Amino acid sequence: MAGAPKRRFWLIGLPILIVVVAGAFAGYLHATRPILNPAVPEEREWTVEIMVGAAVDRQPMLTAFGEIVAGREVDLRPLVAGPVVEVGANFHNGGIVRQRELLIAIDPFDYQAAVDEANAEIAEAEARLDEIQADIDAQQAMLATDREQLALREKELQRRKTLLDKGSGSKKSHDDAVIARNEERQRVLSAHRDIEMLSARAEQQAATILRSRVQLRRAERDLEETKLIAPFDGFLADTDIAIGKRVGTGDRVARLYDAGGLEARFHLSDTQFSRLLASGGIDGRPAQVTWRVGDRETAYDAVLRRSEGRIEASSGGIEFYAEIAGTGPDTLLRPGAFVEIQIPDRRYHDVYLIPEYAIHPGSTIYVVGDDDRLIGEHGEIQLRDGDRYLVQGDFEGRRIVVTDFAEIGPGLLVKVAR
Numbered sequence: 280m281a282g283a284p285k286r287r288f289w290l291i292g293l294p295i296l297i298v299v300v301a302g303a304f305a306g307y308l309h310a311t312r313p314i315l316n317p318a319v320p321e322e323r324e325w326t327v328e329i330m331v332g333a334a335v336d337r338q339p340m341l342t343a344f345g346e347i348v349a350g351r352e353v354d355l356r357p358l359v360a361g362p363v364v365e366v367g368a369n370f371h372n373g374g375i376v377r378q379r380e381l382l383i384a385i386d387p388f389d390y391q392a393a394v395d396e397a398n399a400e401i402a403e404a405e406a407r408l409d410e411i412q413a414d415i416d417a418q419q420a421m422l423a424t425d426r427e428q429l430a431l432r433e434k435e436l437q438r439r440k441t442l443l444d445k446g447s448g449s450k451k452s453h454d455d456a457v458i459a460r461n462e463e464r465q466r467v468l469s470a471h472r473d474i475e476m477l478s479a480r481a482e483q484q485a486a487t488i489l490r491s492r493v494q495l496r497r498a499e500r501d502l503e504e505t506k507l508i509a510p511f512d513g514f515l516a517d518t519d520i521a522i523g524k525r526v527g528t529g530d531r532v533a534r535l536y537d538a539g540g541l542e543a544r545f546h547l548s549d550t551q552f553s554r555l556l557a558s559g560g561i562d563g564r565p566a567q568v569t570w571r572v573g574d575r576e577t578a579y580d581a582v583l584r585r586s587e588g589r590i591e592a593s594s595g596g597i598e599f600y601a602e603i604a605g606t607g608p609d610t611l612l613r614p615g616a617f618v619e620i621q622i623p624d625r626r627y628h629d630v631y632l633i634p635e636y637a638i639h640p641g642s643t644i645y646v647v648g649d650d651d652r653l654i655g656e657h658g659e660i661q662l663r664d665g666d667r668y669l670v671q672g673d674f675e676g677r678r679i680v681v682t683d684f685a686e687i688g689p690g691l692l693v694k695v696a697r
Contacts, residue, residue: 327682327693329647330637332674338626339664341554345545347570347616350602351511351537358504360527361385363520370533374515375608382507383520383532390502397495404491408484415477422470429467432460512538512608536614541606543568543581545620548596558625561586566601569619570612579612580604583622627661630669637681638668647678647693655689 365384369376376382436456442448518533526532543566547555555561566581580603587598601620606612638644642660645653656677658670678695680687 322692325684325686325691325693326696327647327680328696329678330681332631332646332677332679334629334631334675336626336628337630337632337664337669339624339662339669340621341547341551341624343545343547343551343620343622345543345618345620347603347612347614347618348542348544348600349513349536349614350540350542350600352614353510353535354531355382355507355533355535356529356531357383357385357507357526358528359385359390359501360525361389361505362525363522366520366522370515370518370520372516372518374518375538376509376513376515376535377608378509378511380509382509383526384507385505385526387502387505390498390505393498394495394502397491397498401488401491401495404484404488408481408488411477411481411484415474415481418470418474418477422467422474425463425467425470429460429463432456432463436460507532509535511535514538514608514613538608538610539606541603541610541612541614542584543601543603543618543620544598545601546596546598552597554625555622561599564622566620566622568601568603569621570616571619577611579606581620624662627669630661630671631658631674631679632664632667633658633670633679634681635663635666635668636683637679638670639683639687642670644670644672644674645680645687645689646674647680647695651693651695653680653687653689653691653693 362385363383364386365381367376367381367383369380370382436453436459439448439453439456443450443453513535516534516536517531520526520532552561555564561583562585564583566583568579568581570577570579581601582604583599584602585600587600601622603612633644638658638660639655642658643655644658646656648654656672656674658672658674661669661671663669680693682696
């Protein structure tokens with residue numbers, strides 16, 4: 280029984296002892312812990328790149344895109360009908376032809392025959408006119424003789440009348456003289472009438488000759504039109520003809536684009552148009568047209584000459600045409616080519632060229648102050664010029680931040696990169 284109290288002591292006392300020892304050890308650890316003094320955090324300094332503001336006068340280039348069109352293009356149509364007997368060496372799609380070069384020839388037989396017939400009619404009519412003129416000349420000669428005879432008859436009548444008045448002449452001889460005078464007068468009047476009639480016939484015949492000559496000119500023109508020639512230097516397209524094919528009057532056989540009158544057609548918005556108007560207008564303004572084919576780039580000088588006759592309400596703005604200088608049959612540029620057009624814009628004074636990434640919401644531009652802290656300044660954006668903007672504001676000589684980072688804002692401490 281003596282062992283029971285001893286066992287109860289260990290069952291109750293041991294856990295208590297363990298708790299007391301653990302508490303004492305914890306107190307010791309707390310009493311001997313190291314004491315840490317908190318460090319004050321240092322302010323972060325951001326490294327930035329800058330540009331020094333310097334105002335300039337700037338005339339940017341206004342860029343547009345468009346296509347090449349021909350200033351002149353015509354549908355080639357023969358003015359006479361017939362079978363084609365000849366085709367020009369360059370008469371094919373893409374062919375380069377020169378002014379007055381033969382394109383096609385139509386069988387001229389019927390048209391040459393019409394010219395010959397008209398010439399024959401004129402020769403016949405002229406011969407008839409010569410015959411009438413000869414009759415007129417003969418009648419005029421006879422009229423001159425009749426007038427002389429009439430003058431003699433008048434004198435004879437006057438002599439017979441004088442004798443009759445003196446009583447030495449007979450009444451019958453006087454009457455015979457009157458009859459002879461009247462007959463001669465009748466012949467003179469008849470000759471006048473014949474000459475007038477012949478003159479009228481001559482005029483009619485002259486009119487006939489005139490009509491025949493008109494017919495001749497028409498026939499000669501038709502004969503000339505059997506050869507369709509190029510009205511100007513150019514490029515052929517949509518050719519559809521061959522020897523032996525019959526063409527009718529007005530049938531289209533090809534289309535010709537003027538090689539020396541190529542233009543770039545492009546669209547300008549209302550805003551762009553107003554800027555050009557504010558800086559001297561459109562007509563005569565120089566431009567540059569660039570054609571890119573693969574790695575090859577060809578630039579052409581051009582001049583703005585005209586605008587489209589109407590404005591498209593759906594798209595706004597206006598279509599313009601830039602006349603390209605120095606084009607001709609040897610030019611590789613063709614209608615339909617996609618090109619870039621650059622036009623000198625208006626000139627801006629006292630502006631700063633600020634990179635796009637240096638302009639923040641609200642047109643805010645950060646500059647580095649004397650204390651190396653950022654200051655937000657407002658800039659008046661005038662125009663985008665490539666990847667930069669033309670900006671007006673108080674930036675002369677100031678250090679403009681051109682580094683962009685998410686935390687950027689006024690008051691930040693920065694360090695300028697060297």
